[in-house]
Amino acid sequence: VGIRAPPKLLELAVQSLLRDEALAIAALEELPAELFPPLFSAAFAGMHSQAVKAMVQAWPFPCLPLGALMKEHKPHLEIFQAAIDGLDVLLAQEVRPRRWKLQVLDLRRNAQQDFCTVWSGTRAGVCSPLEPEVVGPMRKRCRVEGARAWLKQTSAPVEVLIDLCLKEGTPDASLSYLLKKVKQRRGSLRLCCQKLRVFSMPMQKIRKILKLVQLDSVQDLEVNCTWKLATLGRFAPHLGQMVNLRRLLLSHIHMTPHAAPGMEERCVSQLTSQFPSLQHLQELYLDSISFLEGRLDQVLRCLKNPLETLSITNCLISEADLMHLSQCPSVSQLKDLSLSGVNLTSISSKPLWVLIEKASATLQDLDLDECGIMDSQFSALLPALSHCSQLTTFSFCGNPISMAVLESLLRHTVGLSKLSHVLYPAPLESYEDVHGTVHLGRLAHLHARLKQVLQELGLPSMVWFSGNPCPHFIKKRSEINGTSVSFTWCSL
Secondary structure (H helix, E strand, C coil): CCCCCCCCCHHHHHHHHHCCCCHHHHHHHHCHHHHHHHHHHHHHHCCCCHHHHHHHHHHCCEEEEEEHHHHHHCHHHHHHHHHHHHHHHHHHCCCCCCCCCEEEECCCCCCCCCCCCCCCCCCCCCCCCCCCCCCCCHHHHHHHHHHHHHHHCCCCCEEEEEEEEECCCCCCHHHHHHHHHHHHHCCCCCEEEEEEECCCCCCHHHHHHHEEEHHHHCCCCEEEEEEHHHHHHHHHHHHHHHCCCEEEEEEECCCHHHHHHCCHHHHHHHCCCCHHHCCCCEEEEEEEEEECCCCCCHCCCCCCCCCCCCEEEECCCCHHHHHHHCCHHCCCCEEEEHHHCCCCCCCCEEEEEHHHHHCCCCCCCCCCCCCCCCCHHHHHHHHHHHCCCCCEEEEECCCCCCCHHHHHHHHHHCCCCCCCCEECCHHHHHEECCCCCHHHHHHHHHHHHHHHHHHHHHHCCEEEEEEECCEEEEEHHHHHHHHEEEEEECCC
């Protein structure tokens, strides 16, 4: 049994001070700034509500990362309310404490910060160490400038940073209390949300909450609901206010059966009319969207800047849609492209060839899983793939591809020095029948052939994984030139 290390002197001092909460509160005026973080952490963990409330009012740093403590200690509602009440009392004062510097209350629990080491910061929540003591002839000037900054600061609003997840059961008691205070202190307390997730929740409640959020603070939005297109149309005006949005995911939006003539077009226009405002958008994910077919051009032409990521998955699109996509200016600098689950069997390979060629200078990840691409289509894409000099990962599982085309792919990509992972389907020759039964002996022989080709081409560091729609996998590891190459196939 190990011997527990004795508490440090600082810990003993904090514990002693908190035994008399009134004394601790009275000492805040003279307490060195460096002692605020350990004292606040102990008071928060120990449920000393009055001390927490008073320390928020006297906080001597620009940022208070309360979310880091909430993640660690999972506080009761009472202690959370005490922290919010401290801020509320402070904002109600016409003259705020001279020592007070709080600009940002960070409630994000996944902000990758440790309260023990991060407790000062800037308006954006990026924390920095204390500035060194100013000495010499600069001291007087800094005092004057500091007084001016303090006067400006007393009228500046305080920002509350939070990540919102709107679903059934939201808001809980803590969020409800915060929203109440934001509503009461509108103008002096700004609710900022970098990440917004919208799941199943009545639109009326969503709009009520979003009225209290500074929508220009949202950078990452996920709408992952089974919404009708008309519901998305009602949400669209909020999207248009998210002018700093960088990532947008829309999932499971379906059209209303027997909708009135022109209603669908109006709803789509309500959505796409907001896109010109999203001038910082870099990542767009469209999953299981039923209205895209015949309208992809209408959606994409409203985007004003190049995208880094475009993911259109499990959607129906036409050949004309894919042609418009290949000609869209916003896809010329793509790093990630996914068309997984988009049926391309009956579509000419030319639009996809043009699209890949257009993004070949920047494309890093390409996902064409379950697209129904045939040998002839895939062969036509190989020249464009061979130009993707930045490609690192290529996945095309679930497509009916022959062994000859797989070998051709290997030879076309031999010059792609950054390509390290390829996820491919079991070759057609490995199947026993049309029902998809895999003959393991044939599959092993075909893998051995691919291994030999990899060795001949001098590609020992490239990892190829074979995938099939099967829950059981057998893994075989082979050594090529001393480097491990993994082959994975299905066992039925």
